[in-house]
Amino acid sequence: MSKIPRLSVRHLTKRFAALVANDDISLDVMPGELHCLLGENGAGKSTLSSCLYGLYQPDAGEIRVDGKTVQLRSPGEAIRAGIGMVHQHFVLVPGFTVVENVAVGTGSGWRLGRAEALSRIEAICSTYGISLNPHQFVGDLSVGEQQWVEIVKALYTGARLLILDEPTAVLTPEESRRLFAIVRRLTGEDLSIVLISHKMAEVMQSDQVSVLRKGRLVGTVVTSQVSRDQLTTMMVGRSVAAPTRAGDAKAHGETVLSVRGLTQLRDRRPVLDNASLDIAAGEIVGIAGVSGNGQDELFECLAGLAHPDGGKILLDGETLQAYSPATIAAKGVGYVPSDRFRDGLVADLDIGENLVLGQQWQARWRKGPFIDAAALDANARTAISAYSIAATGPSAPSRKLSGGNAQKVILAREFAKATRLLLCNQPTRGLDIGAIEFVHRQLLRKRDEGCAILLASEELDDLFALSRRIGVMFRGRILAVLDTKKATYDEIGSLMAGHRSEAAA
Amino acid sequence: MTDFNLVEWRFERRLDPRPAARIVALAVAAAAAALVCSLLFIAAGASPRAAFAALLQGSFGSLRAAGETLVKATPLIFTGLAACVAFRARIWNIGAEGQVFAGAMFAYWLQHNLTGFPPFVQIPVVIAGGIVGGALYAGLAGVLKTRFSVDEVISTVMLNYIIVYVLSLLLLRGPWSEAGGFFEQTPKVDPDSALPLLFSGSRLHFGFLLAIVTAGLVQMLLTRTPLGYEIKAAGSNIRALEVQGTNTRRLILVVLLVSGALAGLAGITEVYGVHYRLKAGAITGYGYSGIIVAILGQLHPVGVVVASVLFGALLNGATLMQIKTSVPSALIYAIQAILLLFFLAGWAACNFRLRRVARA
Ligand SMILES: Nc1ncnc2c1ncn2[C@@H]1O[C@H](COP(=O)(O)OP(=O)(O)OP(=O)(O)O)[C@@H](O)[C@H]1O
Numbered sequence: 050m051s052k053i054p055r056l057s058v059r060h061l062t063k064r065f066a067a068l069v070a071n072d073d074i075s076l077d078v079m080p081g082e083l084h085c086l087l088g089e090n091g092a093g094k095s096t097l098s099s100c101l102y103g104l105y106q107p108d109a110g111e112i113r114v115d116g117k118t119v120q121l122r123s124p125g126e127a128i129r130a131g132i133g134m135v136h137q138h139f140v141l142v143p144g145f146t147v148v149e150n151v152a153v154g155t156g157s158g159w160r161l162g163r164a165e166a167l168s169r170i171e172a173i174c175s176t177y178g179i180s181l182n183p184h185q186f187v188g189d190l191s192v193g194e195q196q197w198v199e200i201v202k203a204l205y206t207g208a209r210l211l212i213l214d215e216p217t218a219v220l221t222p223e224e225s226r227r228l229f230a231i232v233r234r235l236t237g238e239d240l241s242i243v244l245i246s247h248k249m250a251e252v253m254q255s256d257q258v259s260v261l262r263k264g265r266l267v268g269t270v271v272t273s274q275v276s277r278d279q280l281t282t283m284m285v286g287r288s289v290a291a292p293t294r295a296g297d298a299k300a301h302g303e304t305v306l307s308v309r310g311l312t313q314l315r316d317r318r319p320v321l322d323n324a325s326l327d328i329a330a331g332e333i334v335g336i337a338g339v340s341g342n343g344q345d346e347l348f349e350c351l352a353g354l355a356h357p358d359g360g361k362i363l364l365d366g367e368t369l370q371a372y373s374p375a376t377i378a379a380k381g382v383g384y385v386p387s388d389r390f391r392d393g394l395v396a397d398l399d400i401g402e403n404l405v406l407g408q409q410w411q412a413r414w415r416k417g418p419f420i421d422a423a424a425l426d427a428n429a430r431t432a433i434s435a436y437s438i439a440a441t442g443p444s445a446p447s448r449k450l451s452g453g454n455a456q457k458v459i460l461a462r463e464f465a466k467a468t469r470l471l472l473c474n475q476p477t478r479g480l481d482i483g484a485i486e487f488v489h490r491q492l493l494r495k496r497d498e499g500c501a502i503l504l505a506s507e508e509l510d511d512l513f514a515l516s517r518r519i520g521v522m523f524r525g526r527i528l529a530v531l532d533t534k535k536a537t538y539d540e541i542g543s544l545m546a547g548h549r550s551e552a553a554a
Numbered sequence: 555m556t557d558f559n560l561v562e563w564r565f566e567r568r569l570d571p572r573p574a575a576r577i578v579a580l581a582v583a584a585a586a587a588a589l590v591c592s593l594l595f596i597a598a599g600a601s602p603r604a605a606f607a608a609l610l611q612g613s614f615g616s617l618r619a620a621g622e623t624l625v626k627a628t629p630l631i632f633t634g635l636a637a638c639v640a641f642r643a644r645i646w647n648i649g650a651e652g653q654v655f656a657g658a659m660f661a662y663w664l665q666h667n668l669t670g671f672p673p674f675v676q677i678p679v680v681i682a683g684g685i686v687g688g689a690l691y692a693g694l695a696g697v698l699k700t701r702f703s704v705d706e707v708i709s710t711v712m713l714n715y716i717i718v719y720v721l722s723l724l725l726l727r728g729p730w731s732e733a734g735g736f737f738e739q740t741p742k743v744d745p746d747s748a749l750p751l752l753f754s755g756s757r758l759h760f761g762f763l764l765a766i767v768t769a770g771l772v773q774m775l776l777t778r779t780p781l782g783y784e785i786k787a788a789g790s791n792i793r794a795l796e797v798q799g800t801n802t803r804r805l806i807l808v809v810l811l812v813s814g815a816l817a818g819l820a821g822i823t824e825v826y827g828v829h830y831r832l833k834a835g836a837i838t839g840y841g842y843s844g845i846i847v848a849i850l851g852q853l854h855p856v857g858v859v860v861a862s863v864l865f866g867a868l869l870n871g872a873t874l875m876q877i878k879t880s881v882p883s884a885l886i887y888a889i890q891a892i893l894l895l896f897f898l899a900g901w902a903a904c905n906f907r908l909r910r911v912a913r914a
C-alpha cells in the first residue's frame with residue numbers, strides 16, 4: 050500500500066548570500082508520522098522549517114502537501130495549507146493575553162469572535178490536558194508556559210502538519226513528557242509532526258530521523274533501526290561520548306560566594322525563600338529544580354538585576370546586593386542568562402560587538418576615544434574558532450545566528466569575563482551534543498582555573514557530570530544541598546517535587 | 555519564449571534590502587512627491603513648471619539665494635542631529651523645540667553680561683551657552699525619566715510649553731525686555747558677539763560651518779565610540795545592555811544631554827547668526843522640523859544634512875514662488891509633509907521585492 054506523503058520536500062535549496070543553509074534537501078513525512086530533524090547548531094534545521102512555514106522562500110525546489118505542490122509565500126498561506134509551527138524563538142506578543150495571542154496570531158482572526166476563540170482554546174486545553182489561564186498576559190508567563198501557548202496556537206489553526214522547532218528546550222522534563230504524550234495522541238489522529246530536538250532521548254522516540262549536516266541531508270533513517278551512537282556519528286561526523294562524571298578539582302579554595310537567607314517577594318509571595326548556599330573557588334555547585342521554582346530570581350539577585358528583600362550575598366566576603374550589574378560584572382562575575390535573546394545578546398550588534406557587550410569602555414577594546422575595531426575583530430576571530438561558532442565572520446549580525454550559535458557567543462563572552470564567579474543559568478539549552486560536550490569541558494577548565502561556578506540546568510546529566518554538590522530548589526527554597534557522589538537521580542527527583550528527604554545535608 | 559500563463563508576479567519580503575533598491579525607492583518617492591506637488595500647484599492656480607522653476611531659482615538661483623538656503627538649513631541640521639542621536643537609542647526626545655529655546659536663552663543670559671568684551675571671548679561663551687543650556691534642559695527630562703520613571707515623550711513636550719512661557723515672561727515685562735519697545739524681544743546684541751559671516755554678499759554665517767563639523771563629529775560618535783556602541787545597543791535591546799553590566803540610566807541621561815546640546819546650538823545660530831536678538835519668532839518650529847528632517851535622513855548624520863538643505867531650499871524658495879506665481883508660500887509645509895509620507899512609503903517598500911515565479 051502506498052500512501053501519499055503528508056509532506057514531500059524535493060530538492061529544496063535556500064541560500065543566504067554566499068551561505069547555503071539548505072542544500073538540495075529531499076524528504077517525505079507520512080500521515081501520522083513523527084519525523085525528527087537532527088543536526089548540529091547551524092546545520093539548517095530552523096531554516097528548513099521556516100521554508101516550510103512560508104517565512105523564507107526557497108531559492109529552488111518544491112514543497113508538496115498531500116501530493117499537491119504548494120507555494121508558501123507567507124505563514125498565512127502555510128496555515129491555509131494545513132501547516133502549523135512552533136518557533137524556536139517565541140513570536141508572542143507580551144502585552145496580549147493568551148486568547149488574544151492565539152486568535153490574532155493565527156490569521157483566523159477576530160471574525161470568530163472572542164467568545165468562540167475562548168471556548169475553542171479551552172476545548173484544546175482540556176482535550177490535551179494543558180493547563181493555561183487564557184486571560185493571563187503572555188508577558189507574565191514563564192518560558193515553559195509560553196511554549197504551551199505556542200503549541201495551543203498551532204493546534205488552534207487545525208494544522209495537519211505540525212513543525213515543532215526545539216519545543217522541549219525550555220520545558221522541564223515533566224512538561225516534555227506531557228508534550229510527548231500529546232504528540233503521540235496527535236500522530237494517532239493522523240497528524241504529521243516534524244520535530245527538531247537536540248535531546249537524543251527524544252529523537253529516539255520518533256518514527257524517522259533526517260540528519261542534516263552543514264545544510265545537506267546526510268540521510269533519512271528509520272529510528273528503530275539505528276542506535277543513538279550511529280545517529281550522533283551521522284550528525285557530527287565523529288562519535289561523541291555521553292557526559293560522564295568528571296573528576297573533582299584537585300583542590301578547592303576559600304569560599305567565593307556566600308548566600309545567606311536570601312528572600313525576595315513578589316505580590317507578597319516569596320519567590321525566593323530564605324535560600325542559603327556557599328560556593329568555593331574551584332567548585333561547581335549545581336542547581337536542580339523544575340523551572341519556575343526561583344532559579345531565575347536567584348540568578349538575577351546574584352547578577353544585580355533584582356534586589357532581594359532579605360538576606361545577604363557575599364562575594365569574597367564583601368556584601369554584594371547594593372551593587373548594580375555593572376559593578377558586579379567588574380568584580381569578575383560572568384552571567385549566562387537563561388533567556389539568551391532577551392538578556393544576553395543585542396540582535397543589531399554583530400558578533401564582534403556582542404562579544405564585548407558591557408565592556409565597551411574598557412581600555413583593551415579602545416584606542417583613545419574610539420572603539421578599537423581591530424581588537425574587536427581579532428577577539429571575535431579567536432572566539433569563533435575556539436567555540437566553533439557557525440557564522441560568516443566577526444561582522445555577521447547576531448540576529449541571523451542559529452539558536453545554538455547565539456548561545457555560544459554568550460558563553461564565549463561570559464567565560465572570558467568570569468574570573469571569580471561564573472553564573473550559568475541553563476547554559477546548554479538548545480545546544481547540540483557536540484557543543485554540550487564542549488561546554489562541559491570549558492566549565493571544567495574554568496573550575497580548574499579556580500573560578501567558582503553556579504550552574505542551573507534542567508538536565509540532571511549535566512549536573513551529575515559536573516558539579517561537586519547539587520542544590521535542589523523548590524518554591525523558592527533551596528531544600529537541600531547534596532554531595533553529588535552520594536546523591537542519586539531518584540533522591541534529587543523527589544526533592545524537585547518538593548518531598549524533603551532525610552539525606553539532606 | 556515565455557508562456558505568460560505559467561508565470562506570475564509576487565511580492566516577497568526582502569531579507570536584506572540592497573543599496574540599489576534604496577536608491578530606486580528614493581527616486582520613485584521623489585517623483586511621486588513631485589507629481590502630487592504639481593497637482594497642488596495646479597489647484598492653487600499656477601503652472602507646476604513655473605512654480606518649480608521659481609522654487610529652484612529662489613533657493614539656488616544665485617550665490618545669495620544658495621547662501622540663504624544654507625542659513626535656513628543650519629538650525630535644522632542641529633535639531634535633526636539632536637533627534638538622530640536620541641531616536642537611534644530609542645529615546646523619544648520630542649523636546650528639541652524647548653531645548654532650542656533653552657540654548658538660546660542660556661547663551662543670551664551669559665553673553666549679555668559680557669557686552670563689550672572682544673569677539674574671541676563672547677563667541678565661545680555664546681556657543682558654550684547654547685550647548686549647556688540645551689543639555690541642561692534635556693537633562694531635566696533625563697532626570698525625570700531615570701529617577702522618577704516619567705515617560706520622556708510626555709516630559710519633553712511639557713517642557714516645550716513651559717519654556718515658551720518663561721521666555722515670554724522674561725521679554726514682556728521682565729529683565730530682558732527692550733527698553734521702550736513694543737515687541738516681545740531683547741535689544742540687539744553686541745555686534746562683537748555675533749557669529750561671523752562667511753562671505754560678503756550673503757548672510758551665510760559661521761554657524762553653518764559649525765553644523766557641518768558637528769554632523770561629522772556626530773557621525774564619528776555614533777559609529778566609532780563606546781557611546782555610539784551603547785546607543786546602537788540601546789536602540790536594539792537595552793535590557794541586554796543593562797544585564798551585561800552597562801549603567802543604562804546613565805546612558806539615557808547622557809544621550810539626552812548630547813541630544814539637548816545639539817538642539818541648543820540651533821538656538822544660538824538663529825539668535826547670534828541671523829536675528830541678532832532673542833525673540834520667540836526667531837527660534838520657533840525648528841525642534842519639530844528637526845524630527846521630520848531626522849526621519850527623512852534615515853537617522854543618519856549625512857542624511858540629516860541633505861534633508862536639512864532640502865527643507866532649507868523649500869523654505870527659502872517659497873518666497874520667490876509666491877512672488878512669481880500665485881502659490882502661497884505656506885504651501886511649503888504641505889510639500890514637506892508630502893515628502894515625508896512618500897519617503898516613508900518608499901523605504902517601507904524597499905523591504906519587499908517583486909519576483910517572477912512559475913505558477914503553481
Ligand atoms: N536570515 C538569515 N540570514 C543569513 N544567514 C542566516 C539566516 N538565518 C540563518 N542563517 C544561517 O544559516 C545557517 C543555518 O541556520 P539555522 O537557524 O537553520 O540552524 P539550526 O540548524 O536551526 O541551528 P540551531 O540548532 O542552533 O537552532 C546558520 O549558519 C545561520 O547563521
Ligand SMILES: [Mg+2]
Pocket residue numbers: 094095096137214451452453
Ligand atoms: Mg534552530
